[in-house]
Amino acid sequence: MKWITARALALVVPVQAGLRFQCSTLTIQRLDPVVQPGSNPSAHVHHIVGGNAFNATMEGDVSTRATCTTCEFPEDLSNYWTAALYFKHQNGSYHRVPVIPVNPGNLDGYSGTVGGITVYYTQNDLIRDTIAQNPVKTFPPGFRMTVGSPTNTGAPHVGLRYQCLSVGGGRGREMPDFPTTPCAGGIFVTNHFPACWNGKDLDSPDHQSHMYNTITMDGFVAAPACPASHPVRMPQVTYETxxxxxxxxxxxxxxxxxxxxxxxxxxxxxxxxxxxxxxxxGDALQRAMNKSECFYDGCGSLQKQQMATANKCTVKDMVGEVTDGWLDKLPGM
Structure with missing residues (x-):
């Protein structure tokens, strides 16, 4: 995904709404209620942000069980997670790599993010003249999905990319694999989800078949219409870490x-x-997606919380194992 600032993106697609917001780290532990529900621990360590309903098993409407969130919008009690990254020393030991905010220090006045992920919900995969015929419909309670696979060694997945950061935060070219030389400012990772839903299933056995990706390149680009098998256009969800x-x-x-x-x-x-x-x-996300000509600010329908408040949201360590410091092996390996 070629980087476009929120301001530039709003100018490029003025008829489309979008959200861009920070979420601090909620927890880092070996749980995965989508791929391995009920397993404590799951196979590998994850970096998780969002609502405090996060647990080994999560069914139904999680917004009714969460009481807080590490994200900027208090009405967003969703959970977002990726695998954790580790450094493997030549002596065979491992050390977990820390996460830093995408925009450290300040983001439109909401400073204080701790670690975390930047999340997008956009309409930017839509061709403009199809919006009226196929408006964005937000996810129903209980919905879940994944993108990418830890077993993938073949062709790179669309929208899953790496970039080297300079000391000042400048981003290099996009790569489908890890950088081959050190990155002075860290490694920037993008996870871009599909946006077409079959309109029936909250999940699928592989956690992906109920969704369909119509884009063939990376980024917030105009996309073809959703196919008949997956006719419902959902918001485009993207993570940046x-x-x-x-x-x-x-x-x-x-x-x-x-x-x-x-x-x-x-x-x-x-x-x-x-x-x-x-x-x-409720309909908080739908209200935002129904708006136009706004980007990042909640589209006039959402209130924000200060990150100092968001950072007070926590969950307990449910696994009880060491995931940081120098380790002889990766947790679960």
Missing amino acids: VWDTSKFNSMWPSGAPNPFVWSFEGVNGKGTHADYMFGWK
Whole structure:
């Protein structure tokens, strides 16, 4: 995805609404209520943001069980997560890579994000003249989906990309795999979900078949209409995560292969993946998606909370294992 600022994006597609907001880290532990519901622990460590209803098992309308969220919009009690990133030392030990905000320090006045993910909900996969015929319909309670797969070693998945950051935060070209040389400012990872729903299933056995991706390139681009098999146009969900790999660069010998791995021992970056569980209260998200000519600010229908408040939202450690510091092996391996 070629980076476009929120202001530039709003100018390019003025007839489309969108949200862009920060979520602080909620927890980092080995749970996955979408792919491995009920398993405690799950197979590998995840970095999770969002509502405090997060648990090993999550069914039904999670917005009725969560009481707070680490995201800027208090009506968003959804959960968003990806695999955690680790540095693998030449001696065979592992250290978890910390997460830093995409825009450290300040984002439109909402400062104080701790770690976390930047989340997008946009209409930007829509061709403008199809919006009236196929308006965006938001997710129903209980909806969930994934994108990507830890077992993927083949062609890179559309919308799952890496970028090297400079010290000042500048972003290099997009890559389908891990960078092959150290990144001075960290590694920027994008997870771009499909936006066409079959209109029936809240989930599917592979957590992906109930959705369909009509884009063939990366980014917030105009997309063809949804197919008859998946006729419902949903908001385009995207995550952006910055992994602060800079502190490990001195331990990356010149000319050596990439030393970073996903928590499933994923040395192949094409295995990057993400999970989503819808949890907005009532029609809050639909109200925002019904608006036009606005971007990021809630579209006049959503109120924000200060990140100092969001950061007070927590969940307990339900697994009880060490996931950070120098480890002899990855948790679960």
